[in-house]
Amino acid sequence: MARKTPFRRPLIIIVVCLLIGAVFLVFAPHFVRPRTDNLATNSCINNLRQLDGAAEQWRLENGFATNRCPAFEQLRVYLRRLPECPQGGSYSFDTNSGLPRCSFPGHVLR
Numbered sequence: 001m002a003r004k005t006p007f008r009r010p011l012i013i014i015v016v017c018l019l020i021g022a023v024f025l026v027f028a029p030h031f032v033r034p035r036t037d038n039l040a041t042n043s044c045i046n047n048l049r050q051l052d053g054a055a056e057q058w059r060l061e062n063g064f065a066t067n068r069c070p071a072f073e074q075l076r077v078y079l080r081r082l083p084e085c086p087q088g089g090s091y092s093f094d095t096n097s098g099l100p101r102c103s104f105p106g107h108v109l110r
């Protein structure tokens with residue numbers, strides 16, 4: 001019986017490592033998901049900035065007031081491609097401020 005003791009220690013270490021690994025696998029998505037949400041939100045805010053810049057250029061070239069809202073087709077000239085929300089929101093312009101906005105919650109131009 002006394003001979004078995006030295007072999008048990010590595011076994012215990014392996015079991016503990018497997019348990020830690022299992023716990024990590026279970027909880028890892030909880031740590032990763034908010035980060036990917038943040039990336040998508042930042043990407044969308046970047047899109048809103050591009051739309052805002054394009055709209056500003058459109059207003060300047062046409063002599064319109066700062067809250068005049070362009071149609072998206074009118075911005076094609078100023079953008080390489082029309083941006084799309086990475087989380088499926090749709091873009092529109094606020095008729096009061098003239099700022100672009102996204103329908104997805106939390107995607108707000110700051």
Ligand SMILES: [Zn+2]
Nearest residue numbers: 044085102107
């Ligand atoms: Zn969005």
